[in-house]
Amino acid sequence: MTNLTVEQWVAEIASLTTPDAIVWCDGSSREWNELSEALVESGTLIRLNPALRPNSFLARTDPGDVARVEDRTFICSTNQEDAGPTNNWREPVAMKTLLRGLFKGSMRGRTMYVVPFSMGPLNSPQARFGVEITDSAYVVLSMHIMTRVSKLVLDKINLGAQWVPALHSVGAPLIDDEGNTKADTTWPCNVEKYIAHFPETSEIWSFGSGYGGNALLGKKCMSLRIGSALGRDEGWLAEHMLLIRLTSPTGKNFHIAAAFPSACGKTNLAMLRPNLPGWQLGTIGDDIAWIAPDSNGRLRAINPEAGFFGVAPGTGYKTNPVAMETLFANTLFTNVALTDEGDVWWEGMTEEIPAHLIDWTGNDWSADSATPAAHPNSRFTVSLEQCPTIDPNWDAPEGVELDAILFGGRRATNVPLVVESRDWQHGVFMGATIFSEQTAAAEGVVGTLRRDPFAMLPFCGYNMGDYWQHWLEVGQALEPQNRPKVFQVNWFRKSADGKFLWPGFGENTRVVEWIARRLQGEIDAREVAIGRLPKLEDLNLTGLTIAPEALEELFKVDSGAWKVEADLTEEYFAQFGQRLPAEMNTQLELLKSKLAS
Ligand code: OXD
Ligand code: MN
Secondary structure: OOOOOHHHHHHHHHHHHHEEEEEEEEHHHHHHHHHHHHHHOHHHOOEEOOOOOOEEEEEEOOOOOOEEOEEEEEEEEHHHHHHOOOEEEHHHHHHHHHHHHOOOOOOOOEEEEEEEEEEOOOOOOOOOEEEEEEOHHHHHHHHHHEEEOOHHHHHHHHHOOOEEEEEEEOOOOOOOOOOOOOOOOOOOOOOOOOOEEEEOOEEEEEEEOHHHHHOOHHHHHHHHHHHHHHHHOOOOOEEOOEEEEEOOOOOOOOEEEEEEOOOOOOHHHOOOOOOOOOOOOEEEEEEEEEEOOOOOEEEEEOOOOOOEEOOOOOOOOOHHHHOOOOOOOOOEEEEEEEEEEOOOEEEOOOOOOOEEEEOOOEEEEOOOOOOOOOOOOOOEEEEEHOOOOOOOOOOOOOEEEOOOOEEEOOOOOOOOOOEEEHHHHHHHHHOOEEEEOOOOOOOOOOEEEEEOOOHHHOOOOOOOHHHHHHHHHHHHHHOOHHHOOEEEEEOOOOOOOOOOOOOOOHHHHHHHHHHHHHOOOOOOEEEEEOOOOOOOHOOOOOOOOOOOHHHHHOOOOOOHHHHHHHHHHHHHHHHOOOOOOOOHHHHHHHHHHHHOO
């Protein structure tokens, strides 16, 4: 934490970055209107047809600034081991020196916005505050939706609340070193990018990108990377998890958090419309959950965010009608296609493909074009309040009591549709060993299998081994009956001929129903080497046509393949050396012995 006041920090950054003007933001609709109009004027935003999508806009980024840049994301702790083998590390003093050089004069000719924001309801004991300095009005608008921007945050800070200074610049000054003025572009950014985190001082410095996860610093940077380090120090958990309430036909509520790697269907599950009679779902969050023990010895969770920053392609009236309804107005779209009527479109939105579009690069597009109309990582940014399935308690300062935690990934093979862990330690092992196919949410080769422990690989702000230890300790401090039950799910298993075995989407209700019935202790499960599987007769398949062979394949545990997986886990764990919790080795040995017997 900095010892500076917000005013001192702003003055210091202004003298480094030398903007033309400084604007203190208040999150008001007047501010939204002024900034969006200015961005329409400058060409950064296109106003969508107000008759079709009121108060909504389309932004097209630079083609080189379309996703999170994991190889340019750094954890800057004094000792490299504290960042651990899964993070890019830089020594903090050297990194600050390098960044000061880049930020020097980086806002020349631009306006510097000071955005005070709260992650979590302002009056929640779990809320944490931040102030983002940015030279991007697009970022300010996005922060309006994704966080609670308010001057009240400054009052809280002035009264002594801790806060995270979060500095952002697109790194494209409009006046060069010789004092010559340059014309602006519609998406200013810099080829050189740094997303740097200083967990020991809770600071964020982000340079060169205007894209969501790199630039909306309340999200991945504060709520996950800095948040996870704060959680370790303060005894709570900052997680890449959706949060939902499930209500059974008898009115019993279950709160479930679920971690899936980026672009693996978290938003779809968060907005699921149960297709089994009597079941209801309330959406609380689709990306991040902050989880803390309460005075009753239970874990409680809040969604620190106030909006959805969802992947557009694949979101459609069939796959996620709730998301489609959420986007009716007041939405900021990025890198989707524009229709001739002035509305948006992306692959998977409708069955019918429009004859003509302007694609995300601003060029004419027709159905026979070789490239997609919308970028695979194109996004919608929209307030949670607009979601028709929003839970009445989504904004409750005290959060919700957590009953279950799900871990998932995209696995064509091996992992059954659902497996229950034997206990908390086994659940932590399940989270630690998630393997998933890479998606377009980050730069990299789509489809490659990579380890993504707790879906936190790109988001853990400290050594992953220590993070697993912290999870073990948080659970062990709870009475066993108060610990949420942990499950592993996989909607993506495929048959030998490459077809999905499970229909997914709305049909996932059937899996969630089984989980809820297990939580209630209504039904038994069958013990296998990797955990507990449903007895097939307990899975509610009424109204679903699924071949018995597909069902069998969905739950098949192939010992040979799992032995290979266990060996890969051993290799994977080796990199953590002394930081690997002994319990993880115990769990691995247990798995091996169960597979052998
Ligand atoms: C996201 C991500 O944007 O995980 O939520 O990449
Ligand atoms: Mn995410």
